[in-house]
Amino acid sequence: MGDDAKIVLIIVGCIALAAFVYAVEAGYLELPQFNQTIENVIDSSIAFNQKVEPELRTQFAVNPTKQVRMFISLKDNESIKELQSKGIKIIRKGKYVNYAVVEGNYKDLQKIVSIRGVNKVYDDKKVRILDFDFKGLDINKLPVKPAIVSGGWNLQAIKADTAQNNNFTGSNAVVAVIDTGVNHHLPDLDDGYLEGWDFAENDSEPDDEFDHGTLVASIIAGEGDNIYKGVAPDAHYYALKALNDEGWGNMSDVIAAMEWVLDKINEGEKIDVVSMSYGSDTPTVEEQQICDLLYSKGVILVAASGNEGYTTSLYPAGYDSVISVAANDVSSNVAAFSNGGALVSAPGVQVPALSTDGTIKYVDGTSFATPHVSGALLLVESRKDLTPQQAFNLLSISTNAINDPADKVQHGQIDCIKMVNNALNLNLSDYRSIWDYLKEPYVQILMGLFILAGMKIFVWKRSEA
Known part of the structure; x- marks a missing residue:
C-alpha cells in the first residue's frame, strides 16, 4: 500500500472516530454499560436461586x-x-x-x-401415607382369630362403645376422608358413602387399590352391618382420593382435594370434619392457606402427626389450624414412632380396621390414630355444631392420662364420654354394667370354658356314682 493510500485511511479513520464521539456526546448512540450488565447477570442468578x-x-x-x-x-x-x-x-x-x-x-x-x-x-412435592406397618396382620392367618365383630379394644379405650350405647353414633354428621380412596362397596362402608373424586386419575370413582383409605374410613364410620363397627357408625363420608395406588401423592392433588371440600361448603353442603392421614416434611404456603380458609369456614381439620419419631409434627398436622394426632397403644403408652407436637393421642398400635378386601387387619401408625379423633368429633357434631376453635378446646379438656415420657402430646388420649359431656353439658356415666361385660367376646369365651369344665366334672361325677 502506497503512502497516499495510508494517508487516506488515516483521514477516514479520524473522521469515523470524530463522528462516533459526536454521536455519543449528542446522545444518538448509547455505549453498553459493562458494569451494569455484569450486575444484571448476578441479579438474575440470585433471583433464579431464590425462586427455584x-x-x-x-x-x-x-x-x-x-x-x-x-x-x-x-x-x-x-x-x-x-x-x-x-x-x-x-x-x-x-x-x-x-x-x-x-x-x-x-x-x-x-x-x-x-x-x-x-x-x-x-x-x-410428594406427600405420603403415615402408617408404620399398615399391612398389619391378617387375622384370617392367625391360629386363633380374635373376635372383633362390633369393634375392639380401640373403641373401648376411647369409650366410643359407651357413647354409642347412649345413642351417640354420628348420625347427621359428615366427614371428608382425603386418602388413597375407599372401597365404599363393602357392606360396612356402603350406607354412609355420599360421593367421591379421584384427583390422581381425575375421575369420580375413588377406588382404593392401596388399602389405606379404606382402613382409615372404617375406623371413622364402619357401620357394623357385617363384621366391623367404627367410632361413628351412622356418620356419612366423602371419599377423596388424593394419594395414588402406591401410597403417595402430589401436593397439588392434596390442595385440589381441599379446594373440592371448600367448593362443597360454598355450595351449602355440610362437611364437619376433614380427616387427613398423610403428611409432608416441609410446609407449603398454599396448603396452609387452604387449611386456614377451611378453618375460617367452620371446618374442623384433623391430621396425623407422623411416624418418624420427630419432636414436631409433619404437615398439614403442623399448621395452627389443624389438630395434630399422635398414636398410643393398648396400655396408653405413646408410640415411640409417633411424632411430637400433637394436641391429643388415640389408639394407633395394633388397631383392628377393615381392609379393602373385607377382612379385619391389625394396623399401626398415626394414620390410624387420626380417624379415632375424627370419629369422636362426629359423635359431638351429630348433636351440636362446633367451630374449629371449640373443637380444639373440647379435645383439650376431654382426655385421659397417658404415658408420654418424651412429651409428644399436649394433653392425653381422647375420651368420647368426656367430649359428649363437656360439649353438651350432660352427665353420662362411663360405668359399664355386668351386662356390658357379658357382651365381651373374651368373657363369653371364658364362660364357655367354665360351662364345658362344669359339664365335664358333672359327667365325671355321674360316672363315679
Missing part, C-alpha cells in the same frame, strides 16, 4: 431436558395468562389459592422464573 427450590435445581443440573411436574406459587392468578403466553402448558390452577401446576424442562423453568408474578417454583 434447591431440589428442583438439583434435578435439572443432573438432566436439563427431563420433564418435571412443577408447582408454581403465584402472586395472583393473572400470572397464569403470562405463563400461557410463553407457551407453558397449565395442568392445574388454583381456585381459592394462587398456584399453577405445569410440566416442563429447564428451558421452561427459565421462562417461568422470568415472570414477575412468580413467587417460587417447586417440584410438585
